[in-house]
Amino acid sequence: MKNGLALFLGVFAALALSWAGLLLTAQRQFGSLGQFKDPADDMLYPQPMSGLANQGRLVYQDLGCVSCHTQQVRREGFGTDLARKWGARGGYARDYIRDQTVLIGASRLGPDLRNAGNTELHPYADADYFYSLLYAPASGAPGSMMPAHAFLFDIHPVAGRQPSEHALKLSSKFAPGPGLEVVPTARAQALVAYLMSLKDTYDYPIERTRNAAAAEEKHGEKPKEGGK
Amino acid sequence: MNSPDNNRTEQMEIDASAKWPVLFIFAHALAWLIVGGALELAAAIQLHTPTFLATCEWFTHGRLAPAASNALVYGWGFNAAFAFGLWLMARLSATTLRHGGWLFVAAKFWNVGVFLGVAGILAGYSTSFELLEMPRFVTFLLLAAYALIGVWGVTTFSIRNTENVFASQWYLFGAAFWFPWLYAIAQIMLFRAPVRGVMQPVVNAWYVHGLYGLWFVPVALAAAYYLLPKILGKPISNYYLAPLAFWWLAITTAFAGGSRLIGAPVPVWIPTLGTVANFMLVVPVVLIGLNLFGTLAGRYASLKGSVSLRFVFISLLAFVLASALNFAFSLRDVAEVVQFTLLSSLRDWLIFYACFSTAMFGAAYFMLPRLTGLEWRSPALVKIHLGATVLGTGLLTLGLAWGGWTQGHLLADPAVGFTDLSKAMTFWFTVRTGGLALLLLGHVAFLVNFIWIAWPFDSRHTAPAQINPPPALEVLKA
Numbered sequence: 001m002k003n004g005l006a007l008f009l010g011v012f013a014a015l016a017l018s019w020a021g022l023l024l025t026a027q028r029q030f031g032s033l034g035q036f037k038d039p040a041d042d043m044l045y046p047q048p049m050s051g052l053a054n055q056g057r058l059v060y061q062d063l064g065c066v067s068c069h070t071q072q073v074r075r076e077g078f079g080t081d082l083a084r085k086w087g088a089r090g091g092y093a094r095d096y097i098r099d100q101t102v103l104i105g106a107s108r109l110g111p112d113l114r115n116a117g118n119t120e121l122h123p124y125a126d127a128d129y130f131y132s133l134l135y136a137p138a139s140g141a142p143g144s145m146m147p148a149h150a151f152l153f154d155i156h157p158v159a160g161r162q163p164s165e166h167a168l169k170l171s172s173k174f175a176p177g178p179g180l181e182v183v184p185t186a187r188a189q190a191l192v193a194y195l196m197s198l199k200d201t202y203d204y205p206i207e208r209t210r211n212a213a214a215a216e217e218k219h220g221e222k223p224k225e226g227g228k
Numbered sequence: 229m230n231s232p233d234n235n236r237t238e239q240m241e242i243d244a245s246a247k248w249p250v251l252f253i254f255a256h257a258l259a260w261l262i263v264g265g266a267l268e269l270a271a272a273i274q275l276h277t278p279t280f281l282a283t284c285e286w287f288t289h290g291r292l293a294p295a296a297s298n299a300l301v302y303g304w305g306f307n308a309a310f311a312f313g314l315w316l317m318a319r320l321s322a323t324t325l326r327h328g329g330w331l332f333v334a335a336k337f338w339n340v341g342v343f344l345g346v347a348g349i350l351a352g353y354s355t356s357f358e359l360l361e362m363p364r365f366v367t368f369l370l371l372a373a374y375a376l377i378g379v380w381g382v383t384t385f386s387i388r389n390t391e392n393v394f395a396s397q398w399y400l401f402g403a404a405f406w407f408p409w410l411y412a413i414a415q416i417m418l419f420r421a422p423v424r425g426v427m428q429p430v431v432n433a434w435y436v437h438g439l440y441g442l443w444f445v446p447v448a449l450a451a452a453y454y455l456l457p458k459i460l461g462k463p464i465s466n467y468y469l470a471p472l473a474f475w476w477l478a479i480t481t482a483f484a485g486g487s488r489l490i491g492a493p494v495p496v497w498i499p500t501l502g503t504v505a506n507f508m509l510v511v512p513v514v515l516i517g518l519n520l521f522g523t524l525a526g527r528y529a530s531l532k533g534s535v536s537l538r539f540v541f542i543s544l545l546a547f548v549l550a551s552a553l554n555f556a557f558s559l560r561d562v563a564e565v566v567q568f569t570l571l572s573s574l575r576d577w578l579i580f581y582a583c584f585s586t587a588m589f590g591a592a593y594f595m596l597p598r599l600t601g602l603e604w605r606s607p608a609l610v611k612i613h614l615g616a617t618v619l620g621t622g623l624l625t626l627g628l629a630w631g632g633w634t635q636g637h638l639l640a641d642p643a644v645g646f647t648d649l650s651k652a653m654t655f656w657f658t659v660r661t662g663g664l665a666l667l668l669l670g671h672v673a674f675l676v677n678f679i680w681i682a683w684p685f686d687s688r689h690t691a692p693a694q695i696n697p698p699p700a701l702e703v704l705k706a
Contacts, residue, residue: 018482064290
């Protein structure tokens with residue numbers, strides 16, 4: 001190879017090919033995936049995120065939660081995500097169009113959070129539970145190795161004031177001391193609103209039939225390969 | 229084309245023209261290597277001691293970890309690649325590095341950009357997209373600085389005085405173009421005109437895989453293709469295979485990014501395409517192996533005589549191992565267990581550290597004495613660096629592989645709660661911290677030696693330390 005121009009064109013083509021073949025093709029296929037209107041209740045799914053939850057998404061981004069938590073539920077037959085109650089079903093591409101930034105993550109040092117707010121799967125996970133996890137992880141999940149995010153909370157003296165209705169109910173082991181209360185800041189409230197909003201509960205008929213049909217067929221023929 | 233005598237003076241002229249820009253950029257690279265290494269070590273400690281630095285919002289794990297990886301990738305990795313790439317391009321093109329003053333400006337801008345980016349991540353402006361975490365406001369700074377440096381490399385290539393274009397030049401030239409395209413496209417598709425839904429992870433995976441495979445791997449290979457024949461004094465074996473390997477590697481790597489999304493909520497053709505690409509990558513890896521290991525064949529004894537060669541050898545082993553891991557992770561049954569674990573982070577670490585960074589160390593041990601006309605001051609520090617790299621790399625490779633495998637199996641068992649899982653993993657996180665600390669020690673040794681060779685203050689005591697004086701070599705010669 002001596003010709004600089006040929007080298008340049010080849011180098012250009014190598015990347016242009018993958019850009020067109022991978023990104024543009026994918027964008028054409030599902031880049032403009034829209035909400036699904038359920039004829040039964042005339043509602044659009046996935047439902048848009050609330051404003052507070054959307055602010056919480058920014059907090060989630062700024063704290064880098066994605067370093068340790070994924071937000072993707074692998075389907076039945078590929079991993080044990082469903083058995084771990086990380087979701088009621090595998091994730092669909094359509095679930096994610098409500099998220100302005102999609103952080104599916106690549107590391108599971110902590111549990112998956114795609115259905116963190118799905119109280120059908122884990123009824124104990126209410127807002128107080130998340131506050132206690134953020135403030136002092138061991139108070140919500142004993143033995144947890146998650147770092148505390150105490151900087152998301154204010155510690156006030158209660159003396160001479162009406163106690164905050166948002167104050168955390170902590171056991172004496174984790175409470176900051178007598179006469180003090182722990183109150184979530186606005187950022188903590190937004191973050192918890194975001195976490196509580198994470199649930200893929202609606203099952204889209206199109207995706208469900210597509211995924212289920214393939215699975216059934218395979219189950220009938222060679223059960224061991226089911227869902228792969 | 230040139231007589232050997234001309235070659236010699238020419239090389240000295242080239243080295244003289246490249247000396248200060250290269251030293252300047254490499255000094256920044258080393259500073260980032262230490263800073264990034266310290267951040268990485270702190271983030272690693274947090275995994276087994278979660279209270280470490282937890283009260284400080286700037287150093288919470290979710291910020292520290294991406295700050296460390298960005299400091300290492302954009303600070304150390306890019307600066308080292310700039311310094312080495314510019315010098316090698318000038319040498320192979322048999323032309324001096326002209327108007328080097330601009331390179332100082334460009335490098336300064338790049339490093340200011342990286343500094344603002346890393347500080348931005350720590351301050352809470354992270355975008356949380358892998359290796360694109362730096363806040364949006366530094367993008368333009370980085371691209372502009374890169375443009376100036378990349379143009380220098382390409383211009384040096386285009387005014388070459390040589391008839392032939394050597395393999396290292398293809399890889400450097402390719403990398404010089406691929407990075408800005410990858411980066412600009414990722415920035416546009418994720419932040420300027422963001423795509424929606426799961427297109428975002430697709431773009432991110434394409435970028436990350438491209439950055440490793442089309443920027444760091446080519447620069448490492450350029451170093452190997454240059455240093456092996458140069459130090460061994462023999463041509464690359466089966467060189468006629470090199471062009472095929474280059475094109476095949478470039479085209480398939482560009483498509484392989486989808487393999488990071490196996491099991492993700494994207495249409496299944498995307499990971500499948502990545503799997504196919506990773507299967508096809510076996511061919512260029514074998515061809516490159518024939519080239520480089522073929523050149524080394526029968527000459528393994530020379531490894532004892534050259535530090536550069538030993539670093540390059542580690543780099544080659546890591547390249548093969550990383551390719552094997554890439555292949556293995558494309559198999560669904562393997563991916564099902566190991567994805568999201570330490571083992572899947574091992575692949576990227578192998579490419580970035582064990583393959584690319586060691587190649588840069590090898591290149592530096594070859595390049596810096598020639599640029600400065602001095603010998604390495606302290607052979608002991610060279611030995612510490614090499615020893616720490618060998619031990620640390622080995623420890624981390626085994627630790628991440630074994631630990632990741634354990635982690636994957638624990639994750640796959642729904643009966644194991646996360647508390648038990650974290651407890652079981654504590655040992656492996658500690659191993660990881662140990663490995664990173666070892667590497668950091670080696671880097672500090674290297675930095676001290678670099679300062680001595682780049683700014684030879686107190687030169688009275690500059691004993692002409694040989695690059696590597698093991699007694700075994702004398703025995704061999706005798």
